[in-house]
Amino acid sequence: MKTIGLIGGMSWESTAHYYAELNQGIKKALGGLHSARILLYSVDFGPIEKLQNKEDWESLGNIMADAARKVEKGGADCLLICTNTMHKLTGIVEDAVNIPLLHIADATAQVLVHDKIKRVGLLGTAYTMEQEFYKNRLISKFDLDVIIPDEKDRNSIHTIIYKELCLGQIKTQSQKTYLNITKRLAEKGAQGIILGCTEIGMLLKPEDIDIPLYDTAKIHAAKAVEWALKYE
Structure with a gap:
């Protein structure tokens, strides 16, 4: 099983659902006490929401790229951005890492x-x-x-x-x-x-x-x- 990397916290409410869904999916597939191998980098959504409101996508891109690099450095084999909106920055995130991003x-x-x-x-x-x-x-x-x-x-x-x-x-x-x-x-x-x-x-x-x-x-x-x- 490979390790799933997450950039979450946007909001943490939905990221909690991701965590549950991933673990339930692995448990259903493998049974027993199996659970997902996950690395989560959870951002502070407050500053991010303000930057979204200003449409400061350059600053947001820097934040997301930094988060992606940290997840990769931690040992993740793939990357998920746990929010639809921030997929606007897909290209920047993909350029920051060598692991695949699942869109x-x-x-x-x-x-x-x-x-x-x-x-x-x-x-x-x-x-x-x-x-x-x-x-x-x-x-x-x-x-x-x-x-x-x-x-x-x-x-x-x-x-x-x-x-x-x-x-x-x-x-x-x-x-x-x-x-x-x-x-x-x-x-x-x-x-x-x-x-x-x-x-x-x-x-x-x-x-x-x-x-x-x-x-x-x-x-x-x-x-x-x-x-x-x-x-x-």
């Missing part, structure tokens, strides 16, 4: 293609929904048709992520807001919904809506388990 959008898209989902709705932070780094990867590499909510709905999604979910707050009204947004995306032809923020899985579950939900944190962790066990 969250690629892992998710592979499941969508397997499920024959062509037109998909994307929920996430404003950065993930509105900027090209995430959508274009899904479109150009996997030929997916990606639709996003309207501006009002995007603002609601973003606010709930940062003001509630990243703080571990799960509110019924916010769940209703997200469910209504997913229904509107389904009405626009979405065959499935990407939970393109690793915290959203805390709020929405597959049984909540009539079309498939794709929880990127779960999918990403499952891909890492699969990768690590190729070497078993």
